[in-house]
Amino acid sequence: MRNIKLIIEYDGTSYHGWQSQNNAVAVQDVIEKALLKLTGEKCSIIGSGRTDAGVHALGQVANFVTNSNIPPEKFSYALNNILPDDIVIRNSEEVPLNFHARFSATGKKYRYVIYNSRQRSALHRNRAYFVPYPLDFHSMEKAIGYFVGTHDFTAFKAADSGVKTNVRTITGTWLKKDDEIITFEIAGNGFLYNMVRIIVGTLVEVGIGKLSADDIPYIIESRDRRKAGRTAPPHGLYLMEVYYPEKNEMTDDYARDLRII
Numbered sequence: 384m385r386n387i388k389l390i391i392e393y394d395g396t397s398y399h400g401w402q403s404q405n406n407a408v409a410v411q412d413v414i415e416k417a418l419l420k421l422t423g424e425k426c427s428i429i430g431s432g433r434t435d436a437g438v439h440a441l442g443q444v445a446n447f448v449t450n451s452n453i454p455p456e457k458f459s460y461a462l463n464n465i466l467p468d469d470i471v472i473r474n475s476e477e478v479p480l481n482f483h484a485r486f487s488a489t490g491k492k493y494r495y496v497i498y499n500s501r502q503r504s505a506l507h508r509n510r511a512y513f514v515p516y517p518l519d520f521h522s523m524e525k526a527i528g529y530f531v532g533t534h535d536f537t538a539f540k541a542a543d544s545g546v547k548t549n550v551r552t553i554t555g556t557w558l559k560k561d562d563e564i565i566t567f568e569i570a571g572n573g574f575l576y577n578m579v580r581i582i583v584g585t586l587v588e589v590g591i592g593k594l595s596a597d598d599i600p601y602i603i604e605s606r607d608r609r610k611a612g613r614t615a616p617p618h619g620l621y622l623m624e625v626y627y628p629e630k631n632e633m634t635d636d637y638a639r640d641l642r643i644i
Contacts, residue, residue: 384448387455388478389414389428389462391443394469396509396618401434401443410434410470414445417465421458422451431484431625432491435577437617439510442473442492442624446484482627490554490626492570495583496619500563511564512583512619518590520560526589527556527567529599530582537606539585541577541614549575549606568623577614585612 391414399407403415411428418426426447434440453461458475466472481487498504498511499518507513533552540549553571560566567586569579585602588594594602594612602610 384450384480385455386446386448386478386480386482387458388444388446388476388482388484389458389472390474391445392441392471392473393439393443394509395434395436395438395440397469399436400438401430401432401440407436410443411445413466413470414462417462418447418449420465421461422449422453424449424451429484431488432622434620434622435617437509438620438622439618440622441494443622444484444488444625444627446478446482448480484625487627488625489628490570490572491574491622492568492624492626493574493579494621494623495567495569495579495615496621497565497567497583497587498563499565504563509618512587512615514587514590516591518565518587519592520558520565520590522592522596523565523586523590524558526586526596526599527558527569529596529603530556530569534603535606536575536578536603538602538608538611539578539581540575540608541581542608543576546575551575551578570624570626580615580617580620581608581611581613583612583615583619587615588612 393410398410401410403409403411415428428445428447431444455475455477459472462472496511498507498513501515503513530553535549536551537549551571551573555570557568589596
């Protein structure tokens with residue numbers, strides 16, 4: 384029995400998110416179907432976390448256990464010959480049995496792309512958030528600095544999110560403008576449901592002057608979702624990277640519970 388780690392890139396436009404669910408096709412379903420065809424085993428893929436319908440990934444991480452004798456590094460090539468064009472396995476490797484794509488993760492990095500132009504784009508329609516109003520880039524750049532650090536992000540959480548704590552640590556934020564494209568990146572030890580999209584929606588309100596950059600600390604302190612901006616659409620969001628410690632810190636209990644159906 385071997386544990387295989389995958390790094391996955393996908394265009395989420397045609398999928399109802401990462402996680403399998405009834406009456407909809409998810410990225411997880413497509414990869415598991417490809418694995419069944421490749422190995423003859425019904426492998427259960429464990430993802431580092433969910434991405435919503437329409438959200439993309441350049442660095443989603445997943446793992447599965449297998450008895451297949453396919454060399455670990457060859458899984459990426461073999462799966463890519465089966466998978467549709469909008470899902471690609473960028474890398475495959477064997478990892479210790481106690482590696483868990485979700486529970487072993489120590490942080491993530493996301494990117495959000497805004498298309499800021501008077502006219503919409505045919506090419507970016509499923510890849511970026513179209514904002515037709517002029518945006519004050521320097522105010523937005525000032526605003527993102529307030530998110531860095533450890534805060535209670537209740538004001539930037541979807542209402543139906545059920546978690547034990549709303550405290551998260553943001554380790555870095557970046558903002559770049561290249562003509563009509565504004566790219567925002569954020570890294571941290573974890574993110575609440577829709578947190579990045581709500582942060583982006585708030586940054587857009589700063590950019591159009593509805594909010595001031597200096598309002599951000601007060602919004603964070605308020606813990607009031609109504610004071611933050613709208614939730615930006617999913618198609619501008621990309622999961623870029625998932626961080627893991629050099630040595631896996633999980634116990635061997637998980638490895639003993641691994642099974643192949």
